[in-house]
Amino acid sequence: MPELPEVETTRRGIAPHLEGQRVTEVVVRQPRLRWPIPAELTTALAGQRIDAVRRRGKYLLLETAAGTALLHLGMSGSLRVLQADEPPRAHDHVDICLADGRCLRLRDPRRFGALLWTRRPAAEHRLLRDLGPEPLDQDFDSDYLAQRAHGRRAAIKSFIMDSRIVVGVGNIYASEALFLAGIHPKTAAGRIGRARLARLVEAIRTVLTQAIAQGGTTLRDFSDSDGRPGYFQQRLSVYGRAGEPCRRCTGTIRSLTLGQRNTYYCPRCQH
DNA sequence: CCGGACGCCTGTCGGC
DNA sequence: TGCCGACAGGCGTCCG
Numbered sequence: 001m002p003e004l005p006e007v008e009t010t011r012r013g014i015a016p017h018l019e020g021q022r023v024t025e026v027v028v029r030q031p032r033l034r035w036p037i038p039a040e041l042t043t044a045l046a047g048q049r050i051d052a053v054r055r056r057g058k059y060l061l062l063e064t065a066a067g068t069a070l071l072h073l074g075m076s077g078s079l080r081v082l083q084a085d086e087p088p089r090a091h092d093h094v095d096i097c098l099a100d101g102r103c104l105r106l107r108d109p110r111r112f113g114a115l116l117w118t119r120r121p122a123a124e125h126r127l128l129r130d131l132g133p134e135p136l137d138q139d140f141d142s143d144y145l146a147q148r149a150h151g152r153r154a155a156i157k158s159f160i161m162d163s164r165i166v167v168g169v170g171n172i173y174a175s176e177a178l179f180l181a182g183i184h185p186k187t188a189a190g191r192i193g194r195a196r197l198a199r200l201v202e203a204i205r206t207v208l209t210q211a212i213a214q215g216g217t218t219l220r221d222f223s224d225s226d227g228r229p230g231y232f233q234q235r236l237s238v239y240g241r242a243g244e245p246c247r248r249c250t251g252t253i254r255s256l257t258l259g260q261r262n263t264y265y266c267p268r269c270q271h
Numbered sequence: 272c273c274g275g276a277c278g279c280c281t282g283t284c285g286g287c
Numbered sequence: 288t289g290c291c292g293a294c295a296g297g298c299g300t301c302c303g
Contacts, residue, residue, distance in 0.1 A: 003296060034279070034298085058297075075297055076281075091281085110280045112297060127299085154274060163298080170296055219296065220283080239296095259275070262294085277301080284294085 002073045004135070004168025005211035006222050006230065007058045010079050013225030014104060015053040017081040018062065022049045022099040030093040034074060034114045037094065041117035045069060045096065056122065057131050057167030062096075067119040069096075070127065074112030080105050080225050132166045135204050140166055142198035149189040149197065156192060157185035158259045160204065169204060172217055172239045175264045177203040179238045184270045185256070185263045210235065238264040 002010070023045050031037040048064035055061070060079075062069040073079070084095060084103040094115060095103040106115065118125045132148075133140040148165050149156075159165060161174050169177065178185050180203035183196060192200070216222055216230030219240065223229055237247055242255040242264060251268035 006296075032280095072297085074280090075295070108280095109282065110295090110297095112280065152273080158274080161297095172296060217296075222296075260277085273303105275302090277299105279298100282295090284292105286292095287290090 002058065002077065002216070002222060003170035003173050003211075004055075004058060004208055005173070005214075005232065006216035007055055007060060007073060007168075008212050009216040009224050009230065010073070011053055011055045011060055014079055014081055017102065017225075018050045018053050018098070018104060020049065020051075023047065023064075024097045024099055027095040027097065027103075028093070029088065030091075030111070033093065033108065033111050034072070035116065037115045038117050041069060041115065044117055044119075056128055057134070057163055058170075059128060061122050063122070067117055068122040070114065070116040070118065070122060070125060071106070072114040072127075074108060074110060074114070076110040076221065077106065077108035077113035078221070078223055080107070080227060130164050132162075132164050135166050135168055135208055140201065140204075142194060142201050145197045145201055146194055149192065152189040154189055155186045155258050156183055156189045156200075157263055159189040160200070161259075161261075166204070168208065171261050171263075172219075172236070173204070173207050173211065175239045176207045176237055179264075179266060179270060180207060182270055185258055185265050187271075238266060240264065 025046050026042045028037055044066055048066050050062050052063045060071040081102055081104055084097050084101055091109040092105055092107045094106040097103040157174050160169050181200040211232040214230055214232035215224055217232040218229035238253050241253040244253050246253055246266040249268045251266050253264055253266055255262055255264050
């Protein structure tokens with residue numbers, strides 16, 4: 001479900017409620033997520049003050065003096081801050097309870113998400129260590145992308161969805177960014193010229209920035225930490241629009257499968 | 272090293 | 288109405 005804009009929307013929603021708060025206890029109803037929630041997290045996090053809520057790619061980091069909780073929402077995860085005595089519903093797997101009587105509640109029906117603990121700097125964790133640059137940071141530029149794309153035969157869409165190349169671009173925003181850049185999703189990454197890669201960098205930045213401003217995209221079940229949907233789905237140019245008219249030309253949006261994922265594009269606007 | 276396929280889960284939707 | 292397969296916003300791992 002959540003790509004960078006949805007994770008960032010979630011982070012902005014929960015951070016003001018968590019930062020500076022002390023954790024009283026961690027209630028784990030279902031430890032079997034993508035990996036088991038480590039027992040150490042439950043004991044280590046209790047009593048700690050949450051100093052900061054940060055994001056790295058699609059990971060949320062709850063930082064404390066003792067260590068960092070790494071939280072990933074997978075395909076169907078969501079977080080809410082509510083009163084701790086609110087009865088949990090189906091798939092509400094974890095409560096991180098706070099001293100003010102509220103809790104951060106993780107819901108994740110498909111359980112592709114993760115909640116892990118590290119005492120070391122989070123950037124050194126094996127899941128974060130090899131991640132590429134943040135797409136909205138300055139070091140993600142056409143020089144960088146050209147260097148990484150050199151000689152690569154993979155389709156550009158799969159390439160920009162590879163978190164070692166750049167983080168946070170999932171299936172929706174990859175299609176959207178390629179439409180904005182006018183690049184066909186199957187084009188070999190290494191065969192795209194410098195000017196077009198520069199366009200792609202800007203397109204990724206634009207799409208993600210606008211999606212964050214709209215509170216993310218709600219296709220089925222994404223909601224922010226207050227339970228509200230995002231609104232970027234109204235602005236989607238191609239994703240999920242196969243058979244519908246292109247908004248830029250007179251053509252029709254088509255779909256194809258790339259790397260087992262549905263991909264949407266306009267055959268007239270993208271080459 | 273690279274590219275592609277698999278599988279982890281549950282809910283929902285469309286077709287018969 | 289009910290059943291059944293296809294599909295869904297991610298990603299680590301394995302294989303050739």
